Amino acid sequence: MQRRTLVTAGAAALAFPSLILAQNLPTGPVRIIVGFAPGGGTDILARVIGQKLGEMWKTQVIVENRAGASGTIAADYVAKQPGDGATLLMAHINSQAITPALQKVNYDAAKDFQPVVLVGVTPNLLICNENQPAKNVKDLVELCRANPGKISFGSAGTGSAQHLALEMFMLAAKVKAIHVPYKGSGPMLTDLIGGTIQYSFDTMTAATPHVKSGKAIALAQTRQQRVPAYANVPTMAESGFPGFEATTWYGLAGPAKMPLAMAKRMNEDINKVMQMPDVMERLAASGAQDGGGSTEKFGDFMAAEQIKWAKIIKDGGVKGDA
Numbered sequence: 001m002q003r004r005t006l007v008t009a010g011a012a013a014l015a016f017p018s019l020i021l022a023q024n025l026p027t028g029p030v031r032i033i034v035g036f037a038p039g040g041g042t043d044i045l046a047r048v049i050g051q052k053l054g055e056m057w058k059t060q061v062i063v064e065n066r067a068g069a070s071g072t073i074a075a076d077y078v079a080k081q082p083g084d085g086a087t088l089l090m091a092h093i094n095s096q097a098i099t100p101a102l103q104k105v106n107y108d109a110a111k112d113f114q115p116v117v118l119v120g121v122t123p124n125l126l127i128c129n130e131n132q133p134a135k136n137v138k139d140l141v142e143l144c145r146a147n148p149g150k151i152s153f154g155s156a157g158t159g160s161a162q163h164l165a166l167e168m169f170m171l172a173a174k175v176k177a178i179h180v181p182y183k184g185s186g187p188m189l190t191d192l193i194g195g196t197i198q199y200s201f202d203t204m205t206a207a208t209p210h211v212k213s214g215k216a217i218a219l220a221q222t223r224q225q226r227v228p229a230y231a232n233v234p235t236m237a238e239s240g241f242p243g244f245e246a247t248t249w250y251g252l253a254g255p256a257k258m259p260l261a262m263a264k265r266m267n268e269d270i271n272k273v274m275q276m277p278d279v280m281e282r283l284a285a286s287g288a289q290d291g292g293g294s295t296e297k298f299g300d301f302m303a304a305e306q307i308k309w310a311k312i313i314k315d316g317g318v319k320g321d322a
Contacts (some may be wrong), residue, residue: 082258
């Protein structure tokens with residue numbers, strides 16, 4: 001009798017493989033929680049991937065913005081959700097690596113999340129609005145030195161990747177500027193284009209539409225090598241700051257209670273999405289590189305980033321207060 005049951009179950013698995021696979025996916029709508037306002041880089045990539053997953057999974061995949069505190073409000077929310085796969089976090093360098101090393105947060109970035117997949121690592125772009133006098137790095141350094149503490153740089157929040165890039169720039173150039181934190185790249189870019197603030201080290205994903213339209217000017221990019229989408233924009237290293245590298249990265253994660261089998265099933269599908277030509281085109285335009293791979297790859301990557309940024313923040317004496 002027991003043998004017959006086993007044979008029957010095995011036959012069912014062979015006859016209905018889609019049913020078995022479906023057991024490792026959420027049974028209803030899925031929310032991707034974004035820790036920043038609409039229009040920023042995290043939001044843009046979440047919507048690109050979410051739309052494709054909705055079509056693939058034949059269910060609603062909703063992007064929900066819970067902005068504030070450099071993405072940690074969203075991360076704290078997702079960490080406390082059930083592990084049924086219905087709530088995912090668009091994980092971000094700010095919420096998973098930088099801010100937890102900068103100030104107290106209500107979750108453990110190393111233990112409270114189940115990694116799903118790394119979406120991509122992007123440079124930041126040093127940008128300004130079209131009315132600024134300094135439109136290259138050399139002139140900007142001179143401008144900051146001539147106006148100490150008066151040139152404004154926006155960021156997606158205190159402790160964000162943009163904020164840390166500014167701190168690195170001020171240390172390297174030996175200048176002092178004003179840091180203006182926002183609740184994400186979207187509202188910051190609105191103010192930059194409108195002239196309320198002057199410069200920003202913003203994510204390439206968020207800045208690209210405005211650079212392409214001519215409303216924002218790209219002075220430099222912040223990885224060691226130029227990305228193909230910005231082949232004509234020099235790196236900070238090429239602009240007189242060797243070794244300068246400040247990236248932003250994105251990925252998908254669930255609460256730690258999410259079963260590993262579900263995370264791996266989602267990982268397979270998201271890797272397929274990221275190989276779709278139109279998605280690859282969007283990722284390339286955003287400068288997103290090195291994405292995809294296993295759940296373990298993303299977990300190891302986040303662990304290394306947490307160690308790296310904790311050391312930078314400690315060694316640099318960076319404070320969480322704006």
